[in-house]
Amino acid sequence: MPRIFSPVDISQEEKEVRKDYFDRHTPVIICDDTAHEGEKFKVKVKLGTEYPHPDQPDHFISYIQLWNRETFLAEVHFTPGVLGNKPGFAEVDFYIVPGPVSLNLTAMAVCTNHGLWQSESREVKIVK
């Protein structure tokens, strides 16, 4: 089992000292706070807010996954060079159709050199 880097496990002091390292690897979920039952709902996942991640043959973001609690929903795989072989912000839009129960979304991302990274969870209420 690989070590999972998660924002809740990292001290504020460590986050500050190594903020570029954490920023470029941590997935962030961007979506509305509410969704409509049975209607398509967009969930954007983006890595990094300030610091771009390399896109080199031996160091790149290889995949991004979306989870609802313990249920795996979807994933996207990247090939090295897809972001132009230069530092960038890996980003993907997932479209899901929620049921009647609220969502608790989490994203996971893997860097080929720096392991598995988990986003903060994101609660989404369902409107009927």
Ligand SMILES: [Fe+2]
């Ligand atoms: Fe990395």
